[in-house]
Amino acid sequence: MIRLEDVTFSYASSKPALSHVTLEISDGEFVAIIGENGAGKTTLVKHLNGLLKPESGRVLVCGVDSRETTVATLARKVGLVFQNPDHQLFAETVEKELAFALVNFGMPKEKVSEKVEWALEEFELKQYRSRSPFLLSGGERKRLALASVLCYDPEIVILDEPTTGQDSRQKHRLASLLKRLNEQGKTVLIVTHDIEFVSDYIPRVVVMSGGKLVADGPTGECLTRLELLERASLISPQLAEISWDLGLKSPSIDLDFVVAGINEMIRGLHG
Numbered sequence: 504m505i506r507l508e509d510v511t512f513s514y515a516s517s518k519p520a521l522s523h524v525t526l527e528i529s530d531g532e533f534v535a536i537i538g539e540n541g542a543g544k545t546t547l548v549k550h551l552n553g554l555l556k557p558e559s560g561r562v563l564v565c566g567v568d569s570r571e572t573t574v575a576t577l578a579r580k581v582g583l584v585f586q587n588p589d590h591q592l593f594a595e596t597v598e599k600e601l602a603f604a605l606v607n608f609g610m611p612k613e614k615v616s617e618k619v620e621w622a623l624e625e626f627e628l629k630q631y632r633s634r635s636p637f638l639l640s641g642g643e644r645k646r647l648a649l650a651s652v653l654c655y656d657p658e659i660v661i662l663d664e665p666t667t668g669q670d671s672r673q674k675h676r677l678a679s680l681l682k683r684l685n686e687q688g689k690t691v692l693i694v695t696h697d698i699e700f701v702s703d704y705i706p707r708v709v710v711m712s713g714g715k716l717v718a719d720g721p722t723g724e725c726l727t728r729l730e731l732l733e734r735a736s737l738i739s740p741q742l743a744e745i746s747w748d749l750g751l752k753s754p755s756i757d758l759d760f761v762v763a764g765i766n767e768m769i770r771g772l773h774g
């Protein structure tokens with residue numbers, strides 16, 4: 504289980520990137536985190552493998568407080584695929600990149616080759632096995648970053664914007680893989696802008712805005728409401744922002760209230 508309890512975090516001297524975030528994700532769930540650029544999504548997921556530690560509040564992963572363990576220990580359980588693969592990839596060749604964590608975790612040699620072959624096949628990287636990761640395209644690097652985490656089989660899989668640079672066939676392939684992993688009992692958490700991907704595959708959505716968690720619930724419900732917010736932000740980004748603020752004034756977040764506020768403003772704008 505993943506639990507954030509009233510987590511607040513700021514990067515040096517700026518306004519909080521996470522502000523009083525409370526969130527619980529049970530074992531075996533499949534959850535999407537969505538929200539505008541700068542909403543705090545990446546900051547949130549970096550708390551889940553201990554890369555960042557809360558300034559106040561607590562993060563518990565499988566019952567362990569992230570402040571009382573190391574990134575290395577957490578990494579075995581929590582596979583985090585970075586938003587930017589360049590922050591993750593470092594090996595000389597694609598093959599070595601894939602094998603690195605496996606060898607590091609002490610997996611026997613044959614098992615390592617088996618896993619590497621699986622990843623090369625699954626992520627369509629076979630022809631690049633001896634190539635430097637840095638000579639791959641952005642989309643290929645992204646798939647390699649995904650592959651290198653998924654092949655060591657973490658219990659909790661967290662992917663930060665995994666569909667960037669992927670065509671629709673590759674997205675579909677990734678989605679079925681994630682679905683399969685989830686059906687095998689893994690917890691899958693995915694940060695994405697890709698609403699289509701979310702609505703097709705993911706049962707629960709968490710919405711962030713301005714460092715706060717502003718909605719959390721079944722995908723259908725959340726997205727219907729968000730559509731209204733998006734329409735509002737097409738008219739004016741400020742308007743959407745005001746609307747979020749409006750909704751956030753009430754301590755328990757009531758998205759209906761936000762949507763009603765926006766509708767009122769839209770009506771006002773149109774006459």
Ligand SMILES: Nc1ncnc2c1ncn2[C@@H]1O[C@H](COP(=O)(O)OP(=O)(O)O)[C@@H](O)[C@H]1O
Binds near residue numbers: 514515540543545546
């Ligand atoms: N390394 C950093 N140093 C300073 N500010 C940062 C850093 N990373 C992110 N931020 C800021 O924190 C906020 C949240 O960023 P981030 O978590 O990356 O959002 P998202 O992933 O939702 O786009 C933004 O205002 C961003 O500019």
Ligand SMILES: [Mg+2]
Binds near residue numbers: 544546586663
């Ligand atoms: Mg991000």
